[in-house]
Structures are given as C-alpha cells and as structure tokens.
Amino acid sequence: MLSSISGRSVIVTGASKGIGKGIARVFANQGAKVLVVARNMDGAQACAEEIGNGAKAFAADVASWDDCQAMAQAAVDSFGGLDILCANAGVYPQTNIEDMDPAEWDLVMGTNLKGNFLTVKACLPHLKQSDQGRVVLTSSITGPVTGFPGWSHYGASKSGQLGFMRTACIELAKFGITMNAVLPGNIITEGLEGLGEDYLGTMAASIPLKKLGVVEDIGNAALFLASKEANYITGQTIIVDGGQILPESLEALE
Numbered sequence: 180m181l182s183s184i185s186g187r188s189v190i191v192t193g194a195s196k197g198i199g200k201g202i203a204r205v206f207a208n209q210g211a212k213v214l215v216v217a218r219n220m221d222g223a224q225a226c227a228e229e230i231g232n233g234a235k236a237f238a239a240d241v242a243s244w245d246d247c248q249a250m251a252q253a254a255v256d257s258f259g260g261l262d263i264l265c266a267n268a269g270v271y272p273q274t275n276i277e278d279m280d281p282a283e284w285d286l287v288m289g290t291n292l293k294g295n296f297l298t299v300k301a302c303l304p305h306l307k308q309s310d311q312g313r314v315v316l317t318s319s320i321t322g323p324v325t326g327f328p329g330w331s332h333y334g335a336s337k338s339g340q341l342g343f344m345r346t347a348c349i350e351l352a353k354f355g356i357t358m359n360a361v362l363p364g365n366i367i368t369e370g371l372e373g374l375g376e377d378y379l380g381t382m383a384a385s386i387p388l389k390k391l392g393v394v395e396d397i398g399n400a401a402l403f404l405a406s407k408e409a410n411y412i413t414g415q416t417i418i419v420d421g422g423q424i425l426p427e428s429l430e431a432l433e
C-alpha cells in the first residue's frame with residue numbers, strides 16, 4: 180500500500196482523453212486535486228466533471244510558453260500550490276519521411292519535446308515549494324526502444340524526452356524534485372478503438388500478455404513514480420507494454 184497522495188496538487192497535460200485522462204482519473208481516485216489540461220476547453224471541462232473530486236479544467240497548448248506559465252499559475256491559484264506535473268500531452272501523425280512536410284516535423288517536436296521543456300520550466304518555481312515535487316513524463320517505446328514506419332519524428336521526440344530528462348533530473352534533484360518517465364506500449368484509447376477488432380487483434384497477438392494495455396495501466400505507473408515511496412528514484416524509465424518489446428521473433432510468441 181502506497182502512502183496517500185490525497186490532497187496533492189497535480190497537473191496532467193493532454194488529459195481530455197486517452198492516456199492523460201486515465202492518469203487524471205487514477206490520481207483523482209486517490210484524492211488528488213487534478214488540473215485537467217488540453218487545448219480544447221470543452222474537452223478538458225468534460226473530463227474534469229467526469230473524474231470529479233474537485234478536478235478543474237484549463238485550456239493550454241504545451242507548445243506555448245505563455246500558456247504553460249498560465250497553466251502552472253492556474254494550479255497554484257486553484258489548489259494552493261503544485262506538487263506533481265504529469266507531462267503527457269503528445270501528438271503522433273504518421274507520415275513517411277519522403278512525404279513529410281518539414282512543418283509536421285516541427286509540430287511533433289514542438290509539442291512532444293519542446294512542450295516537455297516548457298511545461299517543466301513553467302512548473303519548476305512552484306514544484307520547488309513542494310515537499311514532494313514530482314515530474315512524470317509520458318514517453319513511448321517508439322523511439323527509445325522500437326521503430327515504426329511513419330514515426331521518425333515521433334520516435335525522435337520520444338527519445339529526446341529521455342535525453343532531456345537525464346539532465347533535467349540532475350538539475351531538479353537539488354530541490355528534492357524527482358523526474359521519471361513512463362514508456363507505454365500499445366494502449367487502448369478512443370483513437371485506437373476506432374481501428375476495429377481485426378487491427379486490435381493483430382496488435383494484441385504481438386504482445387506476450389496477448390492484450391493491449393488500458394489507460395489506467397499508465398496512470399498506475401505514474402502514481403507510483405509520484406508516490407512518497409518512489410522518493411529515491413529519479414531519471415529512470417518504466418516500460419508498461421505487456422512484454423511487447425521482448426520477443427526476438429514471431430517464434431518466441433508461439
């Protein structure tokens with residue numbers, strides 16, 4: 180049993196749906212006060228109302244420095260401080276290099292990688308005031324461990340997050356703040372559900388546990404990294420993928 184996270188002030192970016200919503204729900208269920216952040220206010224508001232426990236919504240684009248500063252201040256104004264940042268917002272358009280507009284590269288890097296820098300920088304002055312400052316990044320197996328056609332920019336951004344983390348966690352350590360990353364495998368989200376049962380079945384077949392993950396699997400890993408018990412873990416990664424990266428060949432799955 181982990182120590183209570185009840186009453187902690189948490190920002191979750193990219194929380195109106197998908198993995199971010201799962202993270203937000205897991206924290207809210209533990210009694211944390213969650214600021215649900217997405218660009219679209221209606222989506223953020225609907226999520227905040229659904230997860231309850233006093234969650235509030237805020238509209239911000241993590242690629243905007245002004246928005247990130249306003250987001251951090253909103254958490255402090257709403258909840259009296261900031262203890263935990265879950266930097267989860269990310270985009271993953273799928274385009275091969277031959278066809279990729281350079282602007283798409285910039286969009287992915289600006290959201291996934293620069294967005295991590297901007298959110299951490301904006302939240303840092305407030306996290307320093309906490310006695311349990313935590314940053315949890317959502318990276319991916321794609322990039323740090325695996326590759327997939329069409330996701331060269333995405334994989335680079337997800338690997339870049341880990342490079343950023345390995346220096347940032349040293350800088351943050353002197354304030355008692357830890358910073359770690361969760362690397363999801365294939366997680367069922369609203370977007371994936373629309374791809375149909377055949378597609379999902381093929382994906383599940385490549386995973387040793389023979390099923391896709393659910394968003395709460397990522398939320399629970401983030402919750403552990405944000406807990407008091409994880410206070411001596413920093414700059415590390417947890418892969419949550421049902422064993423997906425392990426098989427050497429299809430034979431290994433028979």
Ligand SMILES: NC(=O)c1ccc[n+]([C@@H]2O[C@H](COP(=O)([O-])OP(=O)(O)OC[C@H]3O[C@@H](n4cnc5c(N)ncnc54)[C@H](OP(=O)(O)O)[C@@H]3O)[C@@H](O)[C@H]2O)c1
Binds near residue numbers: 216218317318366367
């Ligand atoms: N799903 C997977 O299987 C999987 C696997 C590995 C890693 N991941 C990572 O997990 C994270 C979430 O993925 P997901 O599949 O849950 O995505 P999703 O279902 O597409 O949801 C993305 C969320 O991020 C928000 N968002 C997008 N761009 C934003 C921006 N610039 N500023 C603020 N919010 C923004 C979206 O709301 P708005 O559009 O309103 O802004 C939405 O709430 C990403 O970092 C992704 O790389 C996902």
